[in-house]
Amino acid sequence: MDTKSLLxxxxxxxxxxxxxxxxGLNEIIKACNVTKGALYHHFPNGKDELLITCLHALKEDITTDIEVIFSKHxxxxxxxxxxxDTLIRSFETDGTITGYTFSSIVSEMATMSEPVRSACSELYENIENIYCTKLLADGFSDETADSISLLLTATIEGAMMLCLTQQSADxxxxxANLLPNLLKRFS
Known part of the structure; x- marks a missing residue:
């Protein structure tokens, strides 16, 4: 893996x-076993630039994962x-859902940095758009699909945060048990 990808x-x-x-940057540098110069070579604006790059990478990874799952059903x-079920298996196997949730970053940084807020917003919009597209294909109206997409995004993201704080996949x-009935109520 190249240095930038590792960082x-x-x-x-x-x-x-x-x-x-x-x-801190020193923790990242130590974990990667690279120099500070290597980090600043790839991210001249430092930690904020690295965070925004991380959020864009998360957006691509999460979007791809969700699209693959949704295309199979x-x-x-x-x-x-x-x-x-994929999230539950990930949590039960690894004890975390790292790679799928970024709420901690959003809650910490979204009000402090417009570029970070924007990167987070793009990821949530991508997720909502995937849900909305599938709901429209299921025959939901535009307005209903938009509303349910928001509800699904908030519900799933909130459940992931609860799993992390409760250390339980419950x-x-x-x-997972409630969403099918909820979708039926809207159809």
């Missing part, structure tokens, strides 16, 4: 696990259950 991957994991403010309900399991 992005390592920083993303550390930011998700510990929060942006808690992680004919209905929104089946795709959501499959996606949530919140994701609960929404």
């Amino acid at each position: 992005i991957e390592t920083a993303t994991t550390l930011f998700q696990q510990k929060g942006y403010k808690t992680v 004919s209905s929104t309900e089946d795709a959501l259950i499959s996606m949530i 919140p994701l399991k609960t929404i």
Whole structure:
């Protein structure tokens, strides 16, 4: 893996696990076993630029993962259950959902930096658009699909945060059981 990719991957994991403010550049440099000069070569504007790059990489990874899952299923309900099952397996295997959630970064930084807020907003918009597209294919109206997409994004992201804080996959399991009935109520 090249140095830039290593910095992005390592920083993303550390930011998700510990929060942006808690992680210092020295910790990232040490974890990557690179020099400070190497970090500034790739990210001349330092930690903020690295964070925004990490968020863009997360956007690509998360969007791709969700699109792959959704492309394998004919209905929104089946795709959501499959996606949530993937999150549950990830949590139960690794004890975390790192790589899928970025709420800690959003809550910490979105009001402090317009570029960070914008990068976070783009990721949420991508996720909502994937849900919305599938809901439209299921026959929901534009307005209903938009509303349900927002609800799904907030619900799933919130459940992931609850899993992390409770150290239990139960919140994701609960929404996996409730979402199919919720979707039926809107159809």
